[in-house]
Amino acid sequence: MTTEERINLQRQLVETLGRINEHDGMQPVAGRIFALLMVMDKENFTFDEIVEELNISKSSASIAIKMLQIRGLIEYFTLPGDRKRYFRIKRHEPFKLFEEFKNKMVEKHKNWQQIIALKADPESKNSKYLKELCFILEFFQESVEKLRVQYDQLKK
């Protein structure tokens, strides 16, 4: 595989993953920018490089980049004597993947507790079902703590 072939495949993958990111709730341009920063060999893109590589307007790029930064998905650095911003993906501690899922589950747990609290019949099918769901979420929350310890030991 020549370098050029590889870069073409990477560009295709940016498009594919961009669409997947869209499906995950990103707007199209943002999804492609994020995919670009993940996929390409170049790890630090300037604003203009992003605009050129994706053939998008500066305004679309500006808005999408702002959003990706707010969401904590990308970040930038600057070099002394160089006004350009260099954007790259923000690399998080891997375990954060589950912390985030856990946080979502904590929210769901709260919502379900609210529903339960308002039920006339705590023995109704839905009440029981919701309680079961809450129970498993509590089990999961504890498990995440344990998994974190296991994972840290595994890494050593």
Place this chain on the structure above:
Amino acid sequence: MTTEERINLQRQLVETLGRINEHDGMQPVAGRIFALLMVMDKENFTFDEIVEELNISKSSASIAIKMLQIRGLIEYFTLPGDRKRYFRIKRHEPFKLFEEFKNKMVEKHKNWQQIIALKADPESKNSKYLKELCFILEFFQESVEKLRVQYDQLKK
């Protein structure tokens, strides 16, 4: 708290959770229907009851209900000699909550592997980061199997 007060609070909660469901990628009407079936004491709603309770048109209800069924979030049953459909939330095995998360992670793992496969430098920062992410996903996939066993024992 009187019955009426409770029902009013439930209606408010339907609106609140409906908006949360919207945020989770459901269209407004669908989000409210799903919340309605979760929150209210009545567990089985006919089509017309849904339409009346939420003050929506039959067409909107029809489309949203179809979608919720396809997504596996609600289901209906019928009674002999009664043409109405009775809709209710589809109660899944609780552990499915994590199976679904695991499936999403399997997808992510595939995508990241594709990215890694196209990298020129397997020792670049992004390559290493992606490999780390893949590693933790593999760890997590194994853990889910173990958690399932633990959970089943806990239930006994």
Place this chain on the structure above:
DNA sequence: ATTTTGGTTCGTTTACTTGCGAACTAAAAA
């Protein structure tokens, strides 16, 4: 002091989504 660089903000256009009512359908009831 003027121009260039590196973006941001604004206003408009275009495309898509949402929801409605009206018309329609298939089965059951009258």
Place this chain on the structure above:
DNA sequence: TTTTTAGTTCGCAAGTAAACGAACCAAAAT
């Protein structure tokens, strides 16, 4: 046979979101 019930489908109107170009701005270079 006609009417009623229980929805579905279609076409339209209104609202929303995405993306663009043009104008703008602040800092650096000339």
